[in-house]
Amino acid sequence: MSTDATFQDGAERPLRLVAMDGDDVQILSALCQDAVFPATEMQWQRKSRRFGILLNRFRWEDIPVAERTGRAPERVQCVLAVENVGHVSSQGVDRADTDTVMSLLSVTFEPQDGDGGAVILTFAGDGAIKLEVSDLEIALRDVTRPYASVSGKAPSHLD
Incomplete structure (x- = not known):
């Protein structure tokens, strides 16, 4: 018999997740909320049918540990x-502006006929990217060690 994972199970391990349905996408979206990146870090590889972004993800899953130990919240590149x-x-996204820093608010999936649909990336400031997919598969993989968040606190949408 297996048991559910706990926060402690993944405390210092890099995330490696794959979303294959709408419920998976909701989890992935929650983990990516408030990720930031330069607009130049997006790439669509048309031949391989892959769209990728190098994100600086806020480690929401680490908040209980950071609060308990008194250390600063962390980010990680993924x-x-x-x-x-x-x-x-896309709408409201200028990849040519090298000074633009994007802030990812959510990742959603709008199913259409069959296994396909649209993956919608919504950004702060009313920007969005729509990715039409023939089959849903989104991977999230941490690629660096965590580092202290520059602000020293968790993002807030109340300001």
Whole structure:
């Protein structure tokens, strides 16, 4: 008999998650909320049908440990990769502006006929990217060690 994982099980291990349905996407979205990255860190590889972003993800899963130990909250660099992408469209996103720092608010999936649909990346400031996929597969993988959040606190949407 297996048991559910706990926060302590993944405390110092890099995340490696794959979303294959709408419920999985909700979990992935919660972990990616408030991730920041330069607009230049997005790439669509048309031939391989992959869209990827190198994110600086806030480690929401680490908040209980940080609060208990009194250390600063952390961020970690990770790759968000969406597979099976046939078309990309955007609104309010200027990849040519190298000074733009994007803040990811959510990742959602809108199913369509069959296994396909649209993955929507919503950013602060009314920007969005729509990725039309033939089959849902999104991977999130931490690629660096965690580092102290520059602000020293968790992001807040109340300000």
